[in-house]
Amino acid sequence: xxxxxxxxxxxxxxxxxxxxxxxxxxxxxxxxxxxxxxxxxxxxxxxxxxxxxxxxxxxxxxxxxxxxxxxxxxxxxxxxxxxxxxxxxxxxxxxxxxxxxxxxxxxxxxxxxxxxxxxxxxxxxxxxxxxxxxxxxxxxxxxxxxxxxxxxxxxxxxxxxxxxxxxxxxxxxxxxxxxxxxxxxxxxxxxxxxxxxxxxxxxxxxxxxxxxxxxxxxxxxxxxxxxxxxxxxxxxxxxxxxxxxxxxxxxxxxxxxxxxxxxxxxxxxxxxxxxxxxxxxxxxxxxxxxxxxxxxxxxxxxxxxxxxxxxxxxxxxxxxxxxxxxxxxxxxxxxxxxxxxxxxxxxxxxxxxxxxxxxxxxxxxxxxxxxxxxxxxxxxxxxxxxxxxxxxxxxxxxxxxxxxxxxxxxxxxxxxxxxxxxxxxxxxxxxxxxxxxxxxxxxxxxxxxxxxxxxxxxxxxxxxxxxxxxx
Numbered sequence: 001x002x003x004x005x006x007x008x009x010x011x012x013x014x015x016x017x018x019x020x021x022x023x024x025x026x027x028x029x030x031x032x033x034x035x036x037x038x039x040x041x042x043x044x045x046x047x048x049x050x051x052x053x054x055x056x057x058x059x060x061x062x063x064x065x066x067x068x069x070x071x072x073x074x075x076x077x078x079x080x081x082x083x084x085x086x087x088x089x090x091x092x093x094x095x096x097x098x099x100x101x102x103x104x105x106x107x108x109x110x111x112x113x114x115x116x117x118x119x120x121x122x123x124x125x126x127x128x129x130x131x132x133x134x135x136x137x138x139x140x141x142x143x144x145x146x147x148x149x150x151x152x153x154x155x156x157x158x159x160x161x162x163x164x165x166x167x168x169x170x171x172x173x174x175x176x177x178x179x180x181x182x183x184x185x186x187x188x189x190x191x192x193x194x195x196x197x198x199x200x201x202x203x204x205x206x207x208x209x210x211x212x213x214x215x216x217x218x219x220x221x222x223x224x225x226x227x228x229x230x231x232x233x234x235x236x237x238x239x240x241x242x243x244x245x246x247x248x249x250x251x252x253x254x255x256x257x258x259x260x261x262x263x264x265x266x267x268x269x270x271x272x273x274x275x276x277x278x279x280x281x282x283x284x285x286x287x288x289x290x291x292x293x294x295x296x297x298x299x300x301x302x303x304x305x306x307x308x309x310x311x312x313x314x315x316x317x318x319x320x321x322x323x324x325x326x327x328x329x330x331x332x333x334x335x336x337x338x339x340x341x342x343x344x345x346x347x348x349x350x351x352x353x354x355x356x357x358x359x360x361x362x363x364x365x366x367x368x369x370x371x372x373x374x375x376x377x378x379x380x381x382x383x384x385x386x387x388x389x390x391x392x393x394x395x396x397x398x399x400x401x402x403x404x405x406x407x408x409x410x411x412x413x414x415x416x417x418x419x420x421x422x423x424x425x426x427x428x429x430x431x432x433x434x435x436x437x438x439x440x441x442x443x444x445x446x447x448x449x450x451x452x453x454x455x456x457x458x459x460x461x462x463x464x465x466x467x468x469x470x471x
Contacts, residue, residue, distance in 0.1 A: 070432035074419040075386055077436070078369045082362045083400050083407035091296035091314055091341070091357035093349050095288035097263060102281045105129065105256035109276045109284075116270050120261040120287070127259035127272060127284045134257055138250040145243035152236040159225075159233065166222040173215035180204070180211035265289040268351075288351065294323055294341040296357045303329040303337035305361045312341055316355030321347060323357070364400035366407035372420045374398070374406060384418040385411070386431060391418060393427040 107129035114126045187204035190196035261267075269286040272278055294314055298306065306312075310325040323341040330338055341357070349355070373383045381398055384391040394417075396410035411417070418431070425431075 070389070070430045071391075071422060071425065072434040073384075073386070073391065073421060073425070073431045074435045075416045075433045076370055076373065076419050078367050078411060078413070078415050078417055080365075080367050080413040082365045083368060083402055083405060084360050084362050085402045086358065086360045087298075087302065088356045088358045089296050089298060091294040091355055093292055093343075093351055093353045093355070094295050095265070095351060096291040096293050097265070097289035099262060099287050100283040101126070101259060101262060101285050101287055102283050103127070103129070103256075103259055103278045104280065105253055106279045107131075107257060107277070109272050109274050109278060112270060112272070112274060114267055114270075116267050118267050120264065120267060122261060122264045124261050125258040126261055126267065129257040129259070129278070131254055131257035134250065134254045138247065138254050141243070141247035141250040145240070145247050148236070148240040148243040152233070152240050155232055155236055163222070163225060166218065166225055170215065170218040170222055173211065173218045177208075177211035177215050180208040184208040259284050261287055263287070263289060292343050292347055292349075292351070293326065294343060294355075294357060296339050296341070297333075297336035298339055298359075299335075300332050300337050302359075302361060303339065306339060306359065310359070313358040314341070314343070314355050315358065316349055316353055321349075363402055364407040366399045366409050367411040367413060367415070368405050369408055369411070369417055370419050371401065371404050371406055373417045375421070383411070384421050384425060386416045386418065386433065389430055389432070391421070391425055391427070391429045391431045
């Protein structure tokens with residue numbers, strides 16, 4: 001896994017280098033102005049100072065003396081602004097979508113329509129499986145559906161014809177019953193006055209009973225036929241639905257015999273050959289989208305600052321391209337957070353290319369001072385601020401450090417602070433600025449010029465967090 005590279009030195013090594021550099025510069029300055037002055041010893045020093053050699057006398061006098069000749073010092077005007085770091089890490093160009101397209105049906109490969117490197121459209125057939133048996137199954141299912149529909153239609157016709165006939169039979173038997181009832185009533189009346197014999201009455205009664213039985217039978221037949229038709233038709237409709245589902249499944253299997261591209265893109269790998277048997281879920285080819293992205297990894301401390309839309313740079317082949325963070329950072333993997341950046345539509349870099357992703361982070365905002373200005377005692381951090389020709393000890397709070405710059409609070413913007421103060425410099429010592437570094441200019445302003453008129457040199461930015469973004 002690639003880790004971001006900080007374009008930096010280690011801060012402790014740099015501080016020692018700057019301290020030695022400052023001591024050498026002061027020695028040269030004192031040698032030039034201290035001839036003829038009596039030397040003296042001053043053993044006192046600043047407790048816990050970051051500078052080495054505290055309390056050692058200089059060539060022209062005691063550096064720690066609060067009286068006597070002015071002590072030559074280097075100084076810097078400190079601005080207020082953001083403390084930023086610039087980091088880079090390896091990034092790989094990958095497709096946005098990468099799919100292993102699997103077979104949804106077991107079968108034998110009959111034909112390969114596209115090879116690796118071909119561009120295909122969404123829905124285009126890439127692998128064709130043998131579908132001869134599937135076509136037969138689809139025809140059988142279609143015939144079964146047609147047969148079920150015919151049976152249902154015949155039953156519906158029979159029902160529509162039988163029910164009216166049975167209803168007419170009921171009506172006829174009801175009329176016959178009414179006539180038999182009248183005949184029986186008339187025979188009884190005639191028998192009462194001697195106009196009919198008992199045998200005639202018995203005959204009329206028998207006809208009445210027969211009419212009653214015929215009507216009951218007709219009504220039962222009609223009711224049973226209606227109920228039977230409803231149930232039978234329901235069963236036949238279910239049979240039609242089942243046959244239709246079987247046909248749809250057969251047609252779907254026939255479609256599955258064509259392994260198609262799920263989206264438009266380029267085929268990167270074809271995993272099968274003609275005549276080869278593939279099972280369900282077997283990867284037949286790999287398809288990648290035309291859209292690209294850059295994948296990279298950053299430390300968790302950096303990931304929290306890289307929100308969606310953050311602008312990054314991608315350097316490859318001597319060219320630089322603007323990219324942007326596309327999604328929120330995920331959980332760390334092996335101590336690093338995977339990140340994804342979107343690229344321009346005209347991004348010309350091919351898949352798999354590895355370039356450099358550059359990004360800048362704002363660590364803090366405060367007064368920006370050189371690391372070489374920081375001094376430390378057991379319980380506080382401080383710097384020497386030059387006021388009215390004297391070095392005044394000023395307590396500060398370190399907000400963040402990076403490279404050769406630290407963001408602090410406790411100072412006013414534009415204050416002049418000593419850089420690599422000489423060992424043993426005391427609070428209130430009279431000082432003389434022999435070199436105004438002028439590198440910490442306000443954001444957007446030109447660098448300060450030293451007394452000689454030449455621009456002050458600026459060491460390469462470095463630090464534990466990355467290159468300083470100090471203006």
